[in-house]
Amino acid sequence: MISLEHVSKTYEAGIPALDDISLHIEPGEFVFITGASGSGKSTLIKLMLNELKASKGTITVGGQNLNKMRHRQVPMFRRRIGTIFQNFRLLPDRNVYENVAFAMRVTESRKRDIQRRVPMVLTLVGLASKYKSLPRQLSGGEQQRVAIARAIVNSPKLILADEPTGNLDNKNAWEVMQLLEKINQDGTTVVVVTHNIEIVKAMKKRVITIKRGCLVSDVEGGTSPKHV
Numbered sequence: 004m005i006s007l008e009h010v011s012k013t014y015e016a017g018i019p020a021l022d023d024i025s026l027h028i029e030p031g032e033f034v035f036i037t038g039a040s041g042s043g044k045s046t047l048i049k050l051m052l053n054e055l056k057a058s059k060g061t062i063t064v065g066g067q068n069l070n071k072m073r074h075r076q077v078p079m080f081r082r083r084i085g086t087i088f089q090n091f092r093l094l095p096d097r098n099v100y101e102n103v104a105f106a107m108r109v110t111e112s113r114k115r116d117i118q119r120r121v122p123m124v125l126t127l128v129g130l131a132s133k134y135k136s137l138p139r140q141l142s143g144g145e146q147q148r149v150a151i152a153r154a155i156v157n158s159p160k161l162i163l164a165d166e167p168t169g170n171l172d173n174k175n176a177w178e179v180m181q182l183l184e185k186i187n188q189d190g191t192t193v194v195v196v197t198h199n200i201e202i203v204k205a206m207k208k209r210v211i212t213i214k215r216g217c218l219v220s221d222v223e224g225g226t227s228p229k230h231v
């Protein structure tokens with residue numbers, strides 16, 4: 004699903020934010036990427052989304068070589084990935100239903116499909132009864148669940164989440180993780196960047212650790228080292 008071969012990223016004339024990273028994520032995996040602040044986690048996610056170009060190396064996502072992707076192919080590529088961010092990024096003046104439906108409208112889904120699919124995903128995230136609420140009328144945990152509904156509504160094969168629990172208390176953080184685990188069990192590849200070591204340990208998934216731009220460990224299910 005995702006493959007990085009000797010990838011480095013240097014922002015203008017600085018030390019590399021990422022230095023010679025090679026990693027492979029198979030379809031259907033659930034992977035945490037963790038590391039201290041400034042270690043390069045967000046840079047890694049941005050490279051995978053083709054928001055940034057690698058300074059060196061090759062990145063392949065869903066069979067597409069990002070180095071070779073043309074500018075006009077990028078929006079379509081991004082729409083096929085579900086993204087979740089720390090600050091939810093919902094449309095403030097649209098209600099819950101509209102926030103999720105919007106993601107289907109931009110992919111030119113048929114009205115009938117939108118009307119069928121949006122209530123389905125809102126039910127999955129436990130927000131069917133709040134479909135008319137505006138984001139500001141929801142708790143942080145609920146807003147993040149709307150963002151998750153929006154991320155999965157087009158049935159992506161890959162979800163990239165950058166600190167999805169960063170603004171949430173412990174209870175809501177767990178709810179979000181359990182939803183992501185369920186989405187993964189239904190077959191979607193899930194990559195989660197997080198600081199939250201407690202959650203990482205408890206989930207017992209593969210954990211990739213970045214330190215000062217280098218991949219320092221890659222551990223399967225919280226046990227035996229892999230790839231490194």
Ligand SMILES: Nc1ncnc2c1ncn2[C@@H]1O[C@H](COP(=O)(O)OP(=O)(O)OP(=O)(O)O)[C@@H](O)[C@H]1O
Nearest residue numbers: 014015017020038039040041042043044045046047
């Ligand atoms: N746009 C930029 N221009 C220059 N340097 C940058 C830029 N973005 C990030 N960096 C630098 O690259 C390094 C990695 O940053 P990155 O945001 O990827 O880290 P992170 O692990 O996601 O941190 P955090 O957990 O605090 O979000 C840091 O040294 C940061 O200062």
